[in-house]
Amino acid sequence: MVKAVVLGASGGIGQPLSLLCKISTLIDELALFDVVNTPGVAADLSHISSKAKIEGFVAAKGDMKGETEETETAKKNALTGADVVIIPAGVPRKPGMTRDDLFNINAGIVKGLVEACAKYCPKAAILVISNPVNSTVPIAAEVLKKAGVFDPKKLFGVTTLDVVRAETFIQDISGERNTDKVVVPVIGGHSGNTIVPLFSQAKPSVDIPGDKLDALVHRVQFGGDEVVKAKDGAGSATLSMAYAGFRFAESVIKALKGEKGIVEPTFVYLPGVSGGDEIAKATGVDYFSVPCELGPSGVEKATNILGSANDNEKKLIDECIKGLKTNIESGVTFATK
Ligand code: NAI
Numbered sequence: 001m002v003k004a005v006v007l008g009a010s011g012g013i014g015q016p017l018s019l020l021c022k023i024s025t026l027i028d029e030l031a032l033f034d035v036v037n038t039p040g041v042a043a044d045l046s047h048i049s050s051k052a053k054i055e056g057f058v059a060a061k062g063d064m065k066g067e068t069e070e071t072e073t074a075k076k077n078a079l080t081g082a083d084v085v086i087i088p089a090g091v092p093r094k095p096g097m098t099r100d101d102l103f104n105i106n107a108g109i110v111k112g113l114v115e116a117c118a119k120y121c122p123k124a125a126i127l128v129i130s131n132p133v134n135s136t137v138p139i140a141a142e143v144l145k146k147a148g149v150f151d152p153k154k155l156f157g158v159t160t161l162d163v164v165r166a167e168t169f170i171q172d173i174s175g176e177r178n179t180d181k182v183v184v185p186v187i188g189g190h191s192g193n194t195i196v197p198l199f200s201q202a203k204p205s206v207d208i209p210g211d212k213l214d215a216l217v218h219r220v221q222f223g224g225d226e227v228v229k230a231k232d233g234a235g236s237a238t239l240s241m242a243y244a245g246f247r248f249a250e251s252v253i254k255a256l257k258g259e260k261g262i263v264e265p266t267f268v269y270l271p272g273v274s275g276g277d278e279i280a281k282a283t284g285v286d287y288f289s290v291p292c293e294l295g296p297s298g299v300e301k302a303t304n305i306l307g308s309a310n311d312n313e314k315k316l317i318d319e320c321i322k323g324l325k326t327n328i329e330s331g332v333t334f335a336t337k
Contacts, residue, residue: 166184
């Protein structure tokens with residue numbers, strides 16, 4: 001039996017992500033929590049004849065910060081018994097904003113929600129979507145450490161949308177329209193030039209003309225801006241993110257159930273996962289997204305793919321590390337102050 005919980009389930013990502021979870025054959029029970037509208041979203045989805053039992057839990061009316069006793073009870077009821085918690089709660093970007101601009105609001109939201117996870121489902125896999133991921137994942141880790149329940153193998157920053165974008169945009173060059181056939185590792189972090197697609201490691205290999213490579217890398221790094229601009233103030237990527245978040249959640253669930261050979265890039269706490277120390281030493285940072293082998297206990301092994309990067313990609317990794325250091329520090333400082 002698998003229980004999944006979506007925190008921030010009424011939002012632009014939360015609703016389609018909850019829909020995908022509702023129709024997944026891998027999920028038996030689905031709980032939705034948000035500060036608004038979850039009873040409606042859950043009632044709507046409950047009319048779909050798929051197997052997952054669904055329930056919606058909402059904060060007390062007007063409790064937008066999720067602080068009252070009534071809200072605490074709603075979180076407790078949503079999270080108790082959870083195997084997987086997916087967190088897309090928080091504000092999205094508007095044109096002209098970077099993901100870091102979201103920090104002031106989303107840091108507190110993620111902190112509060114992960115505190116509830118620590119209390120009510122300390123053994124669950126926690127998948128953080130809320131931006132800036134480069135900082136919200138360190139916040140989540142510090143909250144879990146403080147509560148004495150941190151299992152680094154079960155904390156994941158969801159960077160799958162970057163992978164999905166790399167796999168999609170490369171098709172414009174390869175002409176190959178079947179995404180299942182293209183695997184592009186994307187490493188580093190999840191914002192601007194902390195995102196490093198390793199096209200040299202694409203499988204099957206793709207010959208990218210030199211004059212097209214920089215634009216392709218830039219498009220993966222800043223692809224989110226295309227959506228923010230096109231939505232013109234109405235938010236950022238929601239549908240492609242719901243797809244990506246669900247794809248990652250399904251991989252985690254399959255691995256928890258014992259399926260072998262599942263590898264996904266994800267932003268993890270390196271000192272706490274097998275193979276991570278070597279990567280932390282090479283990068284000088286404690287958090288980094290690398291392809292990770294998933295298993296019944298979460299991350300079984302982080303793969304050090306950095307050595308296989310070509311010279312151009314090595315330069316991108318150096319840039320990435322500079323930005324990541326600051327982002328990680330902001331998260332740790334916020335959570336420990
Ligand atoms: P949205 O504003 O449409 O939805 C956010 C939801 O979170 C709302 O329903 C809101 O009521 C809820 N919420 C706010 N405070 C809450 C709390 N304390 N507890 C529970 N729910 C709470 O935003 P959208 O577009 O769904 O984006 C959500 C987050 O995902 C943003 O931070 C965005 O930047 C991030 N994102 C991450 C991506 C990634 O690749 N990791 C890609 C795209 C967006």
